[in-house]
Amino acid sequence: MYALRAQLTKHKxxxxxxxxxxxxxxxxQILKRTGAFREGHFVYPSGRHSPHYFQMPLAFRxxxxxxxxxxxxxxxxxxxxxxxxxxPKIAVISPSSGGIPVAFGVRDALxxxxxxxxxxxxxxxxxxxxxNQGEVNPCIIVDDIIRSGNAIDETVxxxxxxxxxxxxxxxxxxxxxxxDEVEGVPIKSLVDFNAxxxxxxxxxVDCKHGATPEQVRY
Ligand SMILES: [Zn+2]
Numbered sequence: 321m322y323a324l325r326a327q328l329t330k331h332k333x334x335x336x337x338x339x340x341x342x343x344x345x346x347x348x349q350i351l352k353r354t355g356a357f358r359e360g361h362f363v364y365p366s367g368r369h370s371p372h373y374f375q376m377p378l379a380f381r382x383x384x385x386x387x388x389x390x391x392x393x394x395x396x397x398x399x400x401x402x403x404x405x406x407x408p409k410i411a412v413i414s415p416s417s418g419g420i421p422v423a424f425g426v427r428d429a430l431x432x433x434x435x436x437x438x439x440x441x442x443x444x445x446x447x448x449x450x451x452n453q454g455e456v457n458p459c460i461i462v463d464d465i466i467r468s469g470n471a472i473d474e475t476v477x478x479x480x481x482x483x484x485x486x487x488x489x490x491x492x493x494x495x496x497x498x499x500d501e502v503e504g505v506p507i508k509s510l511v512d513f514n515a516x517x518x519x520x521x522x523x524x525v526d527c528k529h530g531a532t533p534e535q536v537r538y
Pocket of ligand 1: 361369370520521524525526527528533
């Protein structure tokens with residue numbers, strides 16, 4: 321009887337947690353409101369043109385917004401048995417500086433034991449912390465946005481070289497052109513975004529319409 325009740329409560333709790341994950345539309349509204357997502361006509365340093373521009377740190381400058389987004393992502397991780405069963409002995413890993421606020425928020429929400437972040441050093445991705453083989457718990461890699469998946473791939477190599485296992489991966493936004501799994505684990509995201517990129521102005525729809533482009537940094 322008690323076991324059944326506990327089971328029902330747990331089931332209710334899990335459903336409740338899923339409901340508390342905001343919809344893709346709600347997340348896009350947050351990103352728009354904070355300026356982290358803009359629509360227009362943008363030119364990237366690579367020369368590519370795009371009608372949209374993400375600058376995710378703008379969403380993470382507000383404590384409340386940062387918390388809503390990180391908690392939502394953490395709930396997606398918690399639903400994975402391989403992750404929830406190993407808590408708190410897991411590490412949350414950011415591939416770059418952009419992912420650091422997400423990693424801290426997710427770590428906090430999951431009460432995970434460790435946090436690491438990587439940086440580019442002499443063209444190579446390395447952990448900011450000097451860590452030895454065997455010191456890193458099973459890992460969740462989290463980033464603010466996954467565009468090509470290159471940063472994730474490099475981080476996977478780094479994590480594996482330290483002998484740690486990857487049990488999760490996720491971001492607030494994933495371009496749907498990026499991979500949807502890594503090392504056999506699905507990549508979780510709050511938004512799967514259909515990114516539109518033009519190699520140059522020649523085939524850019526907004527250039528054809530004569531819209532003035534804005535140069536952006538990233
Ligand atoms: Zn253009």
